[in-house]
Amino acid sequence: MSASDFLSAVRSRRTIYSLSKEIQVSEERIQEIVREAVKHTPxxxxxxxxxxxxxxxxxxDKLWDLTTEILRAIVPADKFESTGQRMGGFRAGYGTILYFEDQAAVEALQAQFPSYAERFPTWSQQSSGMLQYVIWTALELEGLGASLQHYNPLIDEKVRAEWGIPETWQLIAQMPFGHPTAPPGDKEFKPLEERIKVSP
Structure with a gap:
């Protein structure tokens, strides 16, 4: 793959909310993408x-059902319709990838390198962000749509209990994915001259 091919994938990756379960990619291929990304993301x-x-x-489906019920308990009834529709949109997808950071690994580094202790939580979040992006872009290359959601910490305990998640795993984000049934919306870009400086 050339740099042009890579940057084309970067441009193509977008937030997709309109999803269906009619995917053309095998579960085995999705698992392979996740394994490779987890192994090789820095x-x-x-x-x-x-x-x-x-x-x-x-x-x-169970994840988004339990998320819906948690939100139903805290969102005013007269404002729940839009929330329910959004939950239904995520549930309409084929699957969800949940991202965690193991705090035991972070704390071990803090103990080993105390002079950097306060930085390790930030670096952990940065690493998670890279992993999310790698998987998201790889899913897009397979013709799948996805979005990134953050219903943690509201759902943390339910997720931990339902799927046997260790106490040290901190939930960071949720990525519902599926077959895209509508294109992404328009995206505006701020002038790059305001965002990039090049030394003379």
Missing amino acids: SAFNSQSARVLVLFGEQH
């Missing part, structure tokens, strides 16, 4: 602190 001090839970089918 992490500070090679901490390898990323953890992932992949939910397909009924397990994916």
